[in-house]
Amino acid sequence: MNRRNFIKTTAAATACMGMNMACSRKHILGSKNGNKPNVIVIMADDQGYGDLSIYGNKYLANPNIERLASRGVVMNQHYSGSPLCGPARAALLTGRYNHRTGAISVESNRCLDRISLREKTIADYFAGAGYATGMVGKWHNGLFDRRFHPNARGFQNFAGFLNGGMGYYDWILDYNGSPRHSSGEYLTDVFSQEGVDFIDRNKDKPFFLYMAYNAPHSPLQAPEHLVDKYMSMGDLNKTVATIYAMIEQMDTGIGRILDKLEETGLDENTIVLFTSDNGPWLGDFGGGDDYMRYNGPFSGMKNFCLEGGIRVPAIISWPSSLPSGTICNEMIHFTDWLPTLFAATGCKAPIGGMPLDGFNVMDVLRGETNFQNRKLFWQHNRNEPVMNCNSSMRDGKWKLVWPYPAGSIVKSDDDNYWYHEMFKREHFEMDVKYETLEQEIDTAEKPSLYDIENDPGEKDDLAEKQPERLNKMQTQLENWFDSVEKDRHESIKYT
Numbered sequence: 001m002n003r004r005n006f007i008k009t010t011a012a013a014t015a016c017m018g019m020n021m022a023c024s025r026k027h028i029l030g031s032k033n034g035n036k037p038n039v040i041v042i043m044a045d046d047q048g049y050g051d052l053s054i055y056g057n058k059y060l061a062n063p064n065i066e067r068l069a070s071r072g073v074v075m076n077q078h079y080s081g082s083p084l085c086g087p088a089r090a091a092l093l094t095g096r097y098n099h100r101t102g103a104i105s106v107e108s109n110r111c112l113d114r115i116s117l118r119e120k121t122i123a124d125y126f127a128g129a130g131y132a133t134g135m136v137g138k139w140h141n142g143l144f145d146r147r148f149h150p151n152a153r154g155f156q157n158f159a160g161f162l163n164g165g166m167g168y169y170d171w172i173l174d175y176n177g178s179p180r181h182s183s184g185e186y187l188t189d190v191f192s193q194e195g196v197d198f199i200d201r202n203k204d205k206p207f208f209l210y211m212a213y214n215a216p217h218s219p220l221q222a223p224e225h226l227v228d229k230y231m232s233m234g235d236l237n238k239t240v241a242t243i244y245a246m247i248e249q250m251d252t253g254i255g256r257i258l259d260k261l262e263e264t265g266l267d268e269n270t271i272v273l274f275t276s277d278n279g280p281w282l283g284d285f286g287g288g289d290d291y292m293r294y295n296g297p298f299s300g301m302k303n304f305c306l307e308g309g310i311r312v313p314a315i316i317s318w319p320s321s322l323p324s325g326t327i328c329n330e331m332i333h334f335t336d337w338l339p340t341l342f343a344a345t346g347c348k349a350p351i352g353g354m355p356l357d358g359f360n361v362m363d364v365l366r367g368e369t370n371f372q373n374r375k376l377f378w379q380h381n382r383n384e385p386v387m388n389c390n391s392s393m394r395d396g397k398w399k400l401v402w403p404y405p406a407g408s409i410v411k412s413d414d415d416n417y418w419y420h421e422m423f424k425r426e427h428f429e430m431d432v433k434y435e436t437l438e439q440e441i442d443t444a445e446k447p448s449l450y451d452i453e454n455d456p457g458e459k460d461d462l463a464e465k466q467p468e469r470l471n472k473m474q475t476q477l478e479n480w481f482d483s484v485e486k487d488r489h490e491s492i493k494y495t
Contacts, residue, residue: 036206036345037318038270039126040195041337042254043092043210044247044313045085045138045217046302048280050295051247052313057294059233061248064255065315068274071324072317073365079394080278081334082380083302083309085164086113086140088277088334089212093121093141093153095338095356097377099484102434102491105382106164107411108143109418111434113164115141115153116491120353122338123154126208129347132156134202136194137212140164143422144430151176155210159194163422166214168221168246172426179426186223188215188246192253196260203264206345211257216246218281220289223249240293271318271344273337278302279309299458304404305378305392306458316365318344328365331374331394336361377480381408383436385488387481388443393473397453398466400473408441434492447474 053060054069081091082098090096090103094115098104101119105112115121123133134157135150142148143162150158159175166172168187173180183190195211226245230236236244254274261267282292282301300306314332316322321344335358342349343360363369379391381404390404411419449463449470463470 040209040272042274043212044276045214047276048295062251064251069315073326075314075328077331078314079333080310080312083278090115092334094119095335095358097484100487107415114495117494121154125342127154128350132202132207134198135210136191138214195257199260215250216243222246239289268320273316275314276312297456383439393477399450399452402447403444405442434495
């Protein structure tokens with residue numbers, strides 16, 4: 001594939017065409033023999049749009065992700081549900097904007113990462129359809145209460161950790177509720193082996209596997225020979241060299257999973273989706289840890305609702321039913337994956353599921369249809385959500401952005417304490433309450449407006465030249481915010 005095509009940005013963005021769970025009858029079962037497809041969702045952690053060779057990174061070696069791309073569809077306008085870990089994952093797992101689920105931030109000690117118990121997850125859908133369901137890796141959607149453990153949210157098998165982070169050599173994992181302490185093996189390799197083993201155990205029945213790697217999220221730790229490889233290139237600092245080493249080791253693990261699918265003869269009828277939860281962290285944590293690196297043409301980073309924080313890599317492969325080596329320039333969103341992947345099973349959705357925000361985009365990925373005037377929304381700040389703080393909206397090629405005041409990104413000392421404490425403690429239960437702290441936020445007086453087709457870096461503010469468009473989009477953003485916040489206040493009754 002032509003690398004330029006992967007980073008080409010188009011205006012083909014869009015609206016809802018009533019495709020929520022419907023899909024073409026000729027494709028619904030996915031293979032000539034009518035077998036239900038297996039589904040694997042691979043999630044990287046803080047891996048940006050620019051952290052892949054297929055999107056223009058000139059340093060990284062990720063041959064297995066390139067291999068996946070050669071057999072599938074690469075998305076150029078693929079959006080996370082949020083610029084932050086827990087909320088983003090909640091959107092993907094439920095098919096709903098994260099605010100509706102109750103998951104608005106990452107503070108597990110205050111329940112702000114929890115998916116409300118009134119929600120059904122993608123694992124609930126697949127388990128109800130007779131699939132074996134498994135999760136490997138980082139959860140980050142509920143700590144300190146077994147009701148929010150992956151085993152209670154549709155995943156029959158779990159091997160991973162519940163916290164927002166974990167060491168790569170000195171780790172404590174949870175295996176279906178039981179602790180397992182570090183063997184000294186690199187954690188990414190442990191997760192890759194768990195994924196391979198899950199496929200082996202379930203190769204004779206349909207399965208759904210959520211592979212949630214924590215790479216390349218901090219702490220930055222990688223095999224030294226790979227760090228040395230990137231340092232030897234001469235123009236990368238130690239921080240970025242380590243990040244690239246972490247990504248390469250994850251790529252090796254992904255290769256093992258793809259090899260296992262081929263070895264078992266499952267590759268043709270297995271859907272494999274690769275993505276990342278949000279954009280990269282590009283700042284520093286003090287002490288000279290400079291994370292700044294290539295992130296395509298975009299502004300912003302993790303935490304920010306600019307393109308660099310929410311536009312994330314995505315590749316999907318399904319050899320028996322999707323074209324190979326193609327590019328999709330339509331706007332695709334995290335909330336689309338539950339209805340899209342579940343529709344491929346041909347099964348009925350479970351009773352009691354909440355209304356979905358996403359759509360079945362399988363025919364869009366095939367190039368058989370496209371959206372017209374699709375609208376997408378984002379908002380994030382610590383604590384109680386504020387509409388005109390770090391929010392944005394896409395309407396076709398247009399994007400409205402409210403900036404992120406610096407003070408609204410800061411975590412409290414107590415929040416940081418529990419994050420670091422759970423690196424070294426086995427999971428336990430304690431009484432915690434859903435709580436947003438009081439916080440003064442100095443918001444901007446007005447939003448900005450960008451033409452993303454011609455200005456993907458969000459440099460040229462057109463708000464003064466397009467006042468009617470700006471006002472219309474602002475009203476739509478406000479209406480969306482009121483809707484998701486109304487749902488959130490109902491959801492937190494079940495957290």
